[in-house]
Amino acid sequence: MKKLHFLFxxxxxxxxxxxxxxxxxSGGPKDEQAPIFVTADPPYEHxxxxxxxxxxxxxxxxxxxxxxxxxxxxxxxxPENPSLITPQGSPSKFISIKLLDTLQENTxxxxxxxxxxxxxxxxxxxxRFKYVFSTGNYIDSLTLKGSVKNSYSSxxxxxxxxxxxxxxxxxxxxxVYKKKPNYVTSTLDTSNxxxxxxxxxxxxxxxxxxxxxxxxFNPKMDEIGFYRDTIQLPKDSVLIxxxxxxxxxxxxxxxxxxxARKGQLIFSYEGKADGMKVEVLSDVPDxxxxxxxxxxxxxxxxxxxxxxxxDSLVFKIIxxxxxxxxxxxxxKKTLDSLSISPVTRGLLEFKDTLFFNTxxxxxxxxxxxxxxxxxxxxxxxYTPFISQKENKFGFLFDKKLSQNYTLDIYPNAVTDIFNYxxxxxxxxxxxxxxxxxxxxxxxxxxxxxxxxxxIQITDTNDKTVTEEVADANKTITFKYxxxxxxxxxxxxxxxxxxxxxxxxxxxxxEAEVIEYFPEEQAVRPNWTLNAIITIK
Numbered sequence: 001m002k003k004l005h006f007l008f009x010x011x012x013x014x015x016x017x018x019x020x021x022x023x024x025x026s027g028g029p030k031d032e033q034a035p036i037f038v039t040a041d042p043p044y045e046h047x048x049x050x051x052x053x054x055x056x057x058x059x060x061x062x063x064x065x066x067x068x069x070x071x072x073x074x075x076x077x078x079p080e081n082p083s084l085i086t087p088q089g090s091p092s093k094f095i096s097i098k099l100l101d102t103l104q105e106n107t108x109x110x111x112x113x114x115x116x117x118x119x120x121x122x123x124x125x126x127x128r129f130k131y132v133f134s135t136g137n138y139i140d141s142l143t144l145k146g147s148v149k150n151s152y153s154s155x156x157x158x159x160x161x162x163x164x165x166x167x168x169x170x171x172x173x174x175x176v177y178k179k180k181p182n183y184v185t186s187t188l189d190t191s192n193x194x195x196x197x198x199x200x201x202x203x204x205x206x207x208x209x210x211x212x213x214x215x216x217f218n219p220k221m222d223e224i225g226f227y228r229d230t231i232q233l234p235k236d237s238v239l240i241x242x243x244x245x246x247x248x249x250x251x252x253x254x255x256x257x258x259x260a261r262k263g264q265l266i267f268s269y270e271g272k273a274d275g276m277k278v279e280v281l282s283d284v285p286d287x288x289x290x291x292x293x294x295x296x297x298x299x300x301x302x303x304x305x306x307x308x309x310x311d312s313l314v315f316k317i318i319x320x321x322x323x324x325x326x327x328x329x330x331x332k333k334t335l336d337s338l339s340i341s342p343v344t345r346g347l348l349e350f351k352d353t354l355f356f357n358t359x360x361x362x363x364x365x366x367x368x369x370x371x372x373x374x375x376x377x378x379x380x381x382y383t384p385f386i387s388q389k390e391n392k393f394g395f396l397f398d399k400k401l402s403q404n405y406t407l408d409i410y411p412n413a414v415t416d417i418f419n420y421x422x423x424x425x426x427x428x429x430x431x432x433x434x435x436x437x438x439x440x441x442x443x444x445x446x447x448x449x450x451x452x453x454x455i456q457i458t459d460t461n462d463k464t465v466t467e468e469v470a471d472a473n474k475t476i477t478f479k480y481x482x483x484x485x486x487x488x489x490x491x492x493x494x495x496x497x498x499x500x501x502x503x504x505x506x507x508x509x510e511a512e513v514i515e516y517f518p519e520e521q522a523v524r525p526n527w528t529l530n531a532i533i534t535i536k
Contacts, residue, residue: 034124035062035117040131049109049133054097056131061091061120069159070114074184074195076215077101091120097131106136108197114188128188132197145194146239148187148207148225151246151511152500153462154487160187160245161210164195167202167230173506176206176217184215191242203231206505207243217505223247224505246503246511252276254317254324260302262332263360263418267301267317276319278303282310291361291417293390304361304417307335336360338420340409342428343392350401350432350480351466355387355394356409360416362386362393369413372397375404402434439523441478443488445470447535454491454498455533460520462487469498470535481523488517488531 036059042051067088077083081101086092095117103109111131118125132139148160163181165171182203187193193207208215209223217224225243250271257267267278278292278301285308292303305313310330317324336359343355365384372380372395382397393414395407409426443455447470456467457478465486468476491500492513503511521529 032122032124033119034126035060035119037126037129042133044132045139046133047137047139049103049135052099054099054131054133056095056097058093058095058117061093062095062117063091063120064088064095064113064116065118065123067113067116070116070188072110072112072114072161072184072186074110074112074197075104075107075182076180076184079214103135106134108132108134108136108140108199110197112185114186130196140197140199142198142200142233143194143196143237144198144203144205144231144233144239145192145237146227147192147242149191149242149244151225151244151503152514154489154516155462157191157245158187158189160191160193161208161213161215162186162193162195163206163208163215164198164231165204165206166199167204171204176505178216180215198233200233203233205231205239205243207245209245219248219250219505225503226505226508226510228508228510244503244511244513248504249502252319252322254319254322254326255299257315257317257326257328259328259330259332262330262335263304263307264336265303265305265313265328267303267315267326269299269301271299273299273301273319276301276317279316279318280305281314281316281325282312284308284313289363289417291363293361296390307418335418335420338414338416338418338422340414340422340426342426344428344430346430348399348405348430348432349482350399350438353394353396354407354428354430355392356426356428358391358393358414358416360418360420361391362414363417364415365393366413366415369410371406371408371410373406374400380405399432401432404431405429436526437483438480439483439525439527439529440481441486441488441521441523441529441531443476443478444530444532445474445476445535446532447471447473449535451535452493452496453535454493454500456489456491457481457521458487458489460485460487462489464489469493483523483525483527486521486523488521488533490515490517490533490535492535 038057038059041055042049067085078101083100084098086096113129115125115127117129148157150157162185164183165175166182183195183198185193185195205227207225208217211221212218223245225245227239227243252269252271252273255268255270257265260266288308289306290303292301294301312327312329314325314327317326339359341357343357348354367384372382374380380397382395384393384395386393407428409422411423411425412421414422441457445455450472452471454467455470455476457465459465466478470476494512495501500514501512503509517531517533523529
């Protein structure tokens with residue numbers, strides 16, 4: 001009896017141990033199969049469609065993910081009467097589509113669900129699932145495919161809308177600003193696109209980074225690209241040349257002026273403001289000064305002015321033949337005292353300039369109160385300068401490799417627009433590296449047609465590091481490169497203005513062409529890389 005009792009307890013203990021064991025029960029291999037579309041009511045590619053509701057059936061429970069982003073209905077329906085698609089947020093073996101908008105006659109419709117349909121358990125997706133029907137007595141079957149790219153950045157492009165407009169008597173250049181296209185599709189997570197179920201005819205094609213997802217071009221928010229030539233279907237079913245997306249520069253217009261702080265005003269504008277300037281119309285003292293700097297990557301012009309005890313100032317804003325006037329109320333009470341901070345701390349790259357940032361514009365530098373010496377305390381000749389574009393000043397001098405320097409800016413050496421000076425000594429110790437610490441890239445440019453091109457070395461984020469112009473066959477040596485990975489960018493400078501220019505839709509002007517050298521350049525210390533670029 002004791003033995004049997006022991007065995008019974010052992011079995012219980014073993015059972016409890018087994019039940020308490022954690023882990024996933026063995027159930028065979030993981031499900032990696034996407035759901036299978038079984039049937040539809042009305043059937044797929046149904047003609048003479050006159051229903052108000054559609055049912056799509058699958059072989060297992062599915063869910064819809066990111067449907068609002070993924071679903072493309074072509075031709076687009078009225079957004080004020082959107083189709084009701086259920087269920088969303090819960091699993092189901094079918095999808096219900098309730099049509100609330102009035103459909104066009106004799107038209108083939110495509111509901112492209114993108115990659116939104118996935119199984120409920122593992123998330124396996126049906127790639128680019130489409131449901132097609134026609135309100136006429138046949139299904140349009142022509143296709144059009146191609147690709148899209150960025151005009152400037154090397155980043156891979158995705159989730160771009162492609163808009164196809166029929167070239168009939170109602171189409172004008174303003175159509176893309178006002179009306180929805182005849183057909184739409186999307187690149188989703190690739191740079192390639194494909195239209196399906198299109199009618200025969202002549203078309204115009206644009207690509208849109210559509211911020212509002214409304215298929216209407218808004219130059220303030222959207223990037224655009226276009227295919228210059230008329231597309232004839234079925235002849236032009238494959239477009240070899242990619243469409244390049246660009247952001248237009250808006251027409252200039254002055255917006256407003258406000259006081260940011262005492263002595264500093266912000267003039268806001270829209271569009272291209274090169275040549276914009278402001279003049280004071282109010283009566284001011286003869287020694288009244290203004291200094292203006294455009295703020296980088298913002299549509300604002302910062303204007304600092306001499307201290308003045310007034311309730312307001314009136315300005316004239318001029319750009320070309322456009323003249324505006326504006327009054328700004330002066331309510332701020334306290335001026336910002338001068339602050340100075342070095343851009344370079346510890347290490348000055350050999351091709352860089354020794355700069356100091358300031359909060360207020362600088363108007364004077366007293367060289368008798370500034371000292372620059374090398375490691376042997378030998379004075380180094382220098383030339384100070386004040387930036388005309390930013391609140392900073394710098395020093396030019398004959399730098400030596402593998403050298404240590406000390407710069408002392410003594411009190412009262414630097415004066416700003418408010419007549420504030422630095423009260424304390426600012427000391428900056430820095431060094432330069434040896435030649436062996438740097439690498440270089442030698443670019444052989446083969447330019448048989450003598451095109452105007454700009455050869456740029458960029459970092460991996462496409463920020464320009466250095467550049468040089470080449471309008472003929474030329475060998476360019478880019479020296480003193482900090483060891484890291486770089487890209488080589490070629491700008492086809494068609495108007496020879498020394499910079500890249502964007503496009504304009506109404507003028508049918510595409511952005512200037514940019515090409516990236518296919519291989520990235522991994523620069524190492526004391527190393528030379530060679531690249532050959534042929535300009536076509």
